[in-house]
Amino acid sequence: MPSPLPADLTPTELVELMQRLTLEEQAELDHLLTAGLPRWLPQVGPQTDALESEADIVFYGGQAGGGKSDLLLGAALTRHEHSIIFRRESVQLVGLEERVARILGSRSGYNGQAKVWRLPGATPRILEFGSVKEPNDWMKYQGRAHDLKGFDEITHFLETQFRTLIGWMRTDNPSVRQRVICAGNPPTDAEGEWVIRYWAPWLDPQHPNPAQPGELRWFVTDEEGGDREVPGPEPVMVGGELMTPKSRTFIRSSVDDNLFLQLTGYKATLQALPEPLRSQMLRGNFMAGRSDPVWQLIPTDWVKAAMTRWSPRQEKGPMTALGLDPSRGGADKTSAARRHGAWFDVLVTAPGQVTCDGPTAAGFVAPLVRNGACICVDSIGIGSSALDFIKGLNLLVLAVAGSEASTGSTVAGNLRFRNKRAEMYWRLREALDPAAEPPIALPPDQELLGDLCAVRYKVAQLGKAAAIQIRDKDEIRELLGRSPDKGDSVALTFVSGIPMPGPARQRTAREVPDWRVC
Known part of the structure; x- marks a missing residue:
């Protein structure tokens, strides 16, 4: 019988130990660790922090490889009754569909034409996939009720698409929380900079009152349709109307927190990227080298x-x-x-x-x-x-x-x-x-x-x-x-x-x- 693992074993040390195992030993260890558990569990660290966050709107992102897409799928499969996850283009949904099939072990219950997955069980769940390639494609989802709205690669979406799509957040079940989860890396052009503005306390280094990762901040929509930060969740008067603030937070993801990708050497792949992609994807630098399009009039x-x-x-x-x-x-x-x-x-x-x-x-x-x-x-x-x-x-x-x-x-x-x-x-x-x-x-x-x-x-x-x-x-x-x-x-x-x-x-x-x- 092997000696028990040290209680203070770090993720990096655990990865090093696992790499010494044979494929058969790794499979046996995986079975022992997961037997009797749900098919999806969050990884300890930022992914769990994002899943458990009390924020109404969570942005989980920064570095590539932090398990961002898995967070969206895991939340839909384990915490919510009726979810929808968006990508900007429908062809980009294929990877999400395949990942759900791997988690569940089959494609049972999936209607590929409607892009709806009906999951039976003690708590029946519905998971939809959506896309909004054109600016006004949000209208296809107008009035559709979901208790989770997820956005994969949030910097690819237009700000108005995002704000409009999250407007129909509702559920008939008061025991199910309603929230928005966004996942993504730093924007690669000026058109994605609205994300930095939306989560400015966490992402804009010039913000006068910066926030820590995971810290909640509350916002209301002002009379001009913009955002106004308020001290807390208590209702405030805006233009003669009493408004309830919504909370936001940002939680940074990292490839170092993903044990599965550490085993594959994915970090070395990120380290080999040219700049500014290396700073964006490996370090999660939201200010790094967003190159302007060739025909942009004003740099x-x-x-x-x-x-x-x-x-x-x-x-x-x-x-x-x-x-x-x-x-x-x-x-x-x-x-x-x-x-x-x-x-x-x-x-x-x-x-x-x-x-x-x-x-x-x-x-x-x-x-x-x-x-x-x-x-x-x-x-x-x-x-x-x-x-x-x-x-x-x-x-x-x-x-x-x-x-x-x-x-x-x-x-x-x-x-x-x-x-x-x-x-x-x-x-x-x-x-x-x-x-x-x-x-x-x-x-x-x-x-x-x-x-x-x-x-x-x-x-x-x-x-x-x-x-x-x-x-x-x-x-x-x-x-x-x-x-x-x-x-x-x-x-x-x-x-x-x-x-x-x-x-x-x-x-x-x-x-x-x-x-x-x-």
């Missing part, structure tokens, strides 16, 4: 540098322009960017449902103007009505139609612009160039960062000349899952032909409509 590093340069000012100097991107409803916002030379003030926004017509949009922007600065208004749609009412307030205004032709060219003089929208965004790019003098400073704002980094361009033919053409607003909306309102409002202040302020325009308080109510 991510330029935008981040502009935000690093920014600091609040008491003396802001004269306002030189104000960009206004109006919205009349939905999830879009009306956004105002106040430019003071090379420095931008904090962006001001209002929900589209609030600025629902021309008078309220004009009332929103009028109090923000200083020094007779020109208001550059996106004049398409609701912007045309806002334009008329702003003029009626005797304020200096410039109508900007992004589709109109531009006569400008790049600083280098070798490229023209397809239209005004391409012109104003390229001028913004030139101002963000680290070699620009003086370089502009933008307020730190993750939505603004996402908006500016989502713009793509190409060089097209315009007559006999080459011209810059950029992705239109609807294409950016599909990429981000929302409208780039903040980015557009900043870019509007770089359009050509902005008039200088004339004599001060006087108005009385009675001439400014109340934008807060429609």
Whole structure:
């Protein structure tokens, strides 16, 4: 009879001992350890911590190989009655289906056409698989009730897809908890950066109040549709409505915590990856080398540098322009960017449902103007009505139609612009160039960062000349899952032909409509 194992044996030492066993001895040990136990058990450490976490929304991730997908499947198979696990594309679900079959020992109860697994037993369970390849594919699952919603490779999803899909979290069984579990590695491009913003206390090194792995933080949705962190789980008033906060946490995964992959030498495979993949997958570095797409108009590093340069000012100097991107409803916002030379003030926004017509949009922007600065208004749609009412307030205004032709060219003089929208965004790019003098400073704002980094361009033919053409607003909306309102409002202040302020325009308080109510 072999001597008992030391009580303080570490996982690494256990792996070393197991590697000395023959295949037959390993199989016998596996049988002895698992006989009479459920078919799936969490591994001791972070995987168990994530499974047992009290958070409403858990993000388990970081390093590759930490058993992230297994956590999603294990929670569905052992803790919940009706679960759904999403991947961005349906072809990516094959690995999850095969893993469930290995855990259960068969494919009994699985309907491959509907992608539904019905598991009999003392506690009958249903496990569905879903995919949302296109931005609006979330509608396929609208109103579907689940007590567990899982997201595998969360950084592949659009933010609006995630937020919308978790909205229908409910169950008829009060004894079954409802929660969201996300699994994933660091984003590999700027389009996945919303994950860093959503779990900022754990993932953003610049967050003013960082959280420890596994620590719970509580959030509510504010009046503008964004997140507001609150002290605890007690209900809070938001815009006259009492709201119950939801808790979130992040728990870091590691290949070192996965005994099964340690036996296969998977860590050596991760160590052999080129940078920045090695830092992302092996070390779980959420800040490592997210390379920009080749045709990204404004480099991510330029935008981040502009935000690093920014600091609040008491003396802001004269306002030189104000960009206004109006919205009349939905999830879009009306956004105002106040430019003071090379420095931008904090962006001001209002929900589209609030600025629902021309008078309220004009009332929103009028109090923000200083020094007779020109208001550059996106004049398409609701912007045309806002334009008329702003003029009626005797304020200096410039109508900007992004589709109109531009006569400008790049600083280098070798490229023209397809239209005004391409012109104003390229001028913004030139101002963000680290070699620009003086370089502009933008307020730190993750939505603004996402908006500016989502713009793509190409060089097209315009007559006999080459011209810059950029992705239109609807294409950016599909990429981000929302409208780039903040980015557009900043870019509007770089359009050509902005008039200088004339004599001060006087108005009385009675001439400014109340934008807060429609």
